[in-house]
Amino acid sequence: MQSDPAAMPAPAGPRENRAVLVDVALALVIGWILGAAAQVAHWSGQLAPGRRHGPGPTGNEAGHDWPRWAEGMGQPPPGVPWPALIAAVVILLAVALRRAYPRAAFAGALVGAIGYVAAGAPFPVTLIPLALCGYAVAGREPLLRWLPIGVLVLPLAVAGWWQEAAVGLTEPGPYGVLLITAAVLASATMLALLRRARRDAHDRERREELRQAALGERLRVAREVHDIVGHSLSVISLQAGVALRVLERRPDEAAAALRAIRGSSTSALTELRQTIAAFRDDPGRGPTAPPPGLDRVDELAAALRAAGREVTVERWPDPLGPLPASIELAAFRIVQESLTNVVRHTDRAGAAVLLRRTGDELLVEVADDGPPLAAEPTPGGGLHGMRERAEGAGGTFAARRGERGGWVVSARLPIGEAP
Template sequence: MRTVAVDAGLGVVLGAVAVVAVRAQVAFGHAAPWGREGAGPPWAGGPGPEWGQVTLGWGVWAGVALLVVAVAVRRVRPAVALVAAGAGAGAVLVGGGVVNPVVVVMGALVVFSAAIRMEPVRFLAWALPLVVGVGVLSRAGEPWWGLADGSLWAALAVAVGVAAPWAGAGVFVRARRQGRAREREAEVARHRYEERLRIAREVHDLVGHSLSVISMQAGVALHVVDRRPEQAAVALAAIRDSSRSALEELRRTLAVFRGEEGAALEPVAGLDRLEGVVEEMGRAGLAVTVERSGEAVVLPGAVDHALLRIAQEALTNVLRHAGAGAVARVEVAFEAGWVRLVVADTGAGPGAGWCEGAGIAGMRERARGVGGELAAGPGDGGGFVVRVRVPVEGGV
């Protein structure tokens, strides 16, 4: 509604100027021919226009009114605006007026706005007949409508030539807007894909780690349930604690992704929970040592969380693949502008021709997501090693 009000005000102003311009053109036409003594325009010392002899016909008033309406609705009803502008220009011509620059500007505004808001084919189907009609009406007072002397073709060329640049500019603006809209849609789609990938990675790491621990503890319970039931009870209690902890963390994670109120206020899991992961691994039968070096700095939440998940996934892989009796070591080192994470084990290591699985690929994506790099492979002395380096500000 505000758009129509603004455009209506613009149309009224342009319409008033157009009426004055048409009146001036008609008045000058009634003045004495220049070249006679005492004649000519006022700036040349002539008598000026004969305003008292000027009477505008109904066609001029109706035409200007239609042009005002066309300018007012050009952005909300472009097809209606085109018809009103064409009819208005035709009425001005038939009513005895002359298409002056102000009328041309009003029509050009309508054509430009319609070209922006209408499909090109639909715009051409509406605009071309109207422009041609205005060109034909401009020759209404000529014998055979200008066909006798060929002036009709010149009038049509002028009408199309005046409208074409404005139509072309509108089509160009429309194409630019559509291009920007497609870019925004592609950006939104990319963000949605990345968000889904992040959720999938988070759930994979959390559930995969928890299920690996639970599976290991369940195996221990089955192994000792008949001979040492007290140890089976310990393993079952560990399964209960691990599953409860996993469910709680999964609930918090999904609450953040769903945008639940208060969920974002909970701190993101980071390296401060590394000891808890180590204890859980210990209950599952994997001995893990943690070494920290360098002057610790406060890490960004995304970096802190990524390093914890990488360490968790690497230890889960050790639990799955390193074999019985393997020992793992986790090293967190703060260096100049970097934080380094190393997870190594003393297991048998992968055989020849090993290839990366989804777990390592996910860890690498997490490292890249925070600007870091990850390398994983067999250790020099056996086992398997995962190395991560992430840049941080404020490192010593």
């Protein structure tokens, strides 16, 4: 049975490996501190805060203020506080594994702290590992999945008084331990939740940016395909109508129209392949043809003239001079879509194309001589596409009724510095 690659965990990166090493080093330091604190408590004869083993001498005689062995013996008492050291090892492992197993590490830190304090070691040194493990689990697990583990704080509060009557509940010490532990864990939890919320917000913003980028790329592809296919099909339809009208009476003209259809379809397919190839991320693919520019406007005009439409192209100055490739592509597509609309929405209207360069601006204007429009043109997919191209290049776009009929499409594109 083969495993699903998507279900397998991704290999850890350098950042995760560094975090693991930091956790291991931190666990070793904390383990050393816990062991040293337990050993010192053993040597001094001191117990956990408030813990007593029945009636007996107090003060210096009981060893609360000065190690009893230091009053003349000169050597610490024999033996090692093994229960406290074993509990310290449990806490050490919890800190080391808090990223990989946050819930288990949090529970282990609490259990280890209970054993550590019950063995007579000082309680305050357990707060640091508890805070670290609480921070880790709060930042990685939902609150309801690990909060029940927090009930272990209750036995931790009375661990230092387990030999007392009523486990010390009649004394203020356990309640102080409970409040301090709860405050430390609550602070660690709040910090982790704030950091988690900030990380989640950043992830959402990143996903939204990627989604918007993908949407923009799809719209760009759709716009390119629309302009190429829409114009070519309009020209092909126009040329096919000419061929049908003259097929029986003037077969030579019909043959010329059919050859023009073949040329238009071949050119459209070639440009469509080049456009799709340009959007593919294929390093092994050879160089593609450059995007169309204003030098191909004459080809658009010639195709319409071959179909019986009168189209003029005026450049000022002529030649226009070097232009940025993005500006040339936007200007070409605007002219292409404008001529497509002339063919699509009028029967016999011609068009005049004006390309005027003034200073740092390029004016693109296409006017047809069709019948006067009763109202302003209704924006459609073609007009929206032209407006997006002009605004995407940093320019402006307008479509209005012409003074003598038809309509006028114009765009002003900033030139900047040509390459």
